[in-house]
Amino acid sequence: MSKYIFADTFFLEGEVEGPGFLELKDGKFGDFSKNRPEVGAEIIDYAGHWIAPGLVDTHIHGFRNYDIMDIDFEGLNGISEGLLSCGVTSFLPTTLTSSTEILNNVIKMIGTHYTQVRGAKIKGIFLEGPFFTEKHRGAQNAKYFSDPSIELLKVWQKLSNDSIKKIAIAPERNGAAEFIEYAVGEKIAVALAHSEATYKKAKQAVENGASIFVHTFNGMSPLHHREPGMAGAAMNLKDVFAEIICDGHHVHPAAANILMNARGRDQTVMVTDCMMAGGMPEGNYQLGEFPVEVKAGAARIEGGSLAGSILQLKDAVKNVVDWGIATPEEAIYMASMAPAKSIGLDGECGKIAEGYAADFIVLNPDLDLIATHLNGVCRYHLRKEGVQ
Template sequence: MYKYIFAEKFFLEGKVEGPGFLEIKDGIFGSFSENKLGGAAEIIDYAGHWIAPGLVDTHIHGFKNHDIMNNEFEGLNQISEGLLSCGVTSFLPTTLTSSTELLNSVVGMIGTQYRNVRGAKIKGIFLEGPFFTEKHKGAQNTNYFCNPSIEKLKNWQGQSNHMIRKIAIAPERKGTAEFIEYAVGEEIAVALAHSDATYEEAKQAVEIGASIFVHTFNGMSSLHHREPGMVGAAMNLKDVFAEIICDGHHVHPAAANILMNARGRDQTVLVTDCMMAGGMPEGNYQLGEFPVEVKAGAARIEGGSLAGSILQLKDAVKNVVQWGIATPEEAIYMASTAPAKSIGLDVECGKIAVGYAADFIVLNPDLDLIATYLDGVCRYHLRKEGVQ
């Protein structure tokens, strides 16, 4: 059955249109037109509102008091359902550095169960670690740090039914070149993170195939005029994506603007790095094996280091617009199409385009989330939370 979404503005691939009608048939996007096409069809009226692609969070550890590393399907499902209230329709459950045995179990659980979640769609797994170095460890457990291992990656691919979509490594570790070549050959996006690499070491990794810088500025060697480091590489190298956490705690808005201007907003990816305290009151939580205190909007481990965030992706979009460093169109792109492109999934999500699953969000002109749709069905509504 056909139905049409009527709205003031539509954020389509490469352009903004409206007012008009967006066709949906059997959960799939059809065409946009200024006037309704075809015969009798249901019209869903969002006059005065904006329609944007469902957001894609490619770096998220937990939500609503659940952590991916707890290795529980019901927790994974609760994260998936909770993300609909954040405007997220596709995501990569993200692991932490841990024992090989626990990582085996976690990726195995996700690979077996990913089709059974009832909320935002799981599009793969992001392995954040364990191939890092200590200086910029962040909230990663150094007891499990090691050199990149093709055998371990092969094992995780097998355990997960080939759901590994992205893996982060420190490029200065031994065996990096061979590892990157193998991973890229397996269509796994290689990201650089938790690293004290020089600019040249990062550049060499990118030349071999690494293509993403993880939470840029955080967990990496900083920019210096005589040694540009990882931050300089994230800004200056060609054809890479730079993640950034725009919660106002991880990165100053001016620094975020500098990155976006250098990298280009088409290659800047808004992520949350959200942990289990997302969507929860302030207090004490866990990030993997580390106790975390959430206070004044930030999550920190003992000693004061940031431990992920409690950011919701819809708020990252709103933040960068309110900070005056992105237009609404750019902000939405950085949270939908750019993340999908960064992991090679823009062929199936992150866009409003003919033939794509009708995963989209409804915003008011202040960029407040009003509704989230999966496959053309309203699954979250601000005034009717829990809509199925």
């Protein structure tokens, strides 16, 4: 049986329409029409509101006091359910650099249980490390850094039940070219991060198949007019995606605007890099093995380096519009379709289109999240303050 969503504005694939009626049938999107459906049809009334695709977070370490590295399914499910309050309906649980034994166990836990989570859908795993270099290590533990290993990746992909969708490396490490070519051949998106690579080295990695720059400007060699570095590569190379954390702490709004103008808003991916303190009060937390203090909206390890964020993806959307550097349509795209495209999953999530799972969010005209629907069912509503 079909039911219909009525709202003022719909952010559909490639266009904004409304007011109108969006059909939901068997948990999937049907047709959109400006005409009222037949008499007697069930209509869910969101008059005065906007309907957008469920957001897709392709880089997130934790939420609501749970960390992916805890190797605990209940924690993984807690993150999944909590993300509905952020407007996120699909995500990649993201690991940190750690020992091979711990990474084996984390990857096996996610690979065994990822289809069992009850909230936002896990679309695969993002391995952030351990193939990095030290200068821009951030909150990654340098004692576990190593050169890329195809054999390790084979082990991890087997443990994950073939669910690894993205892996980050420093392109200057020995064996990077062969590793990138192998991973891309296995349909794993290769991202570049925590690196002091030159522009030339980053360009070579992209020519070998790397396609994503991780949290651009952070954890990478900066732009200089005589050596553009990783940051310059993220802005200038063709046919790549650039992640960015729009919390106002990681990147100045003007720098975010420069990236979006250079890269294009269709190839800019808003991520949170959120750690376990997301959705929690200020105080002391952990990011992997590092103690973290959350204060004044930022998470930092001892010494002051940023340690992920406490950003919620719905707030990144609102921030870039409030900063005047993106339209609502562009902001929503950068947090839904662009991330899905960056990992090759635009065929199953990130947009409102016929036949796709009816994962969508309801916003007011100020871009505040009102509700999150998963498979056509309302699972979070602001007035009810939680997951239903």
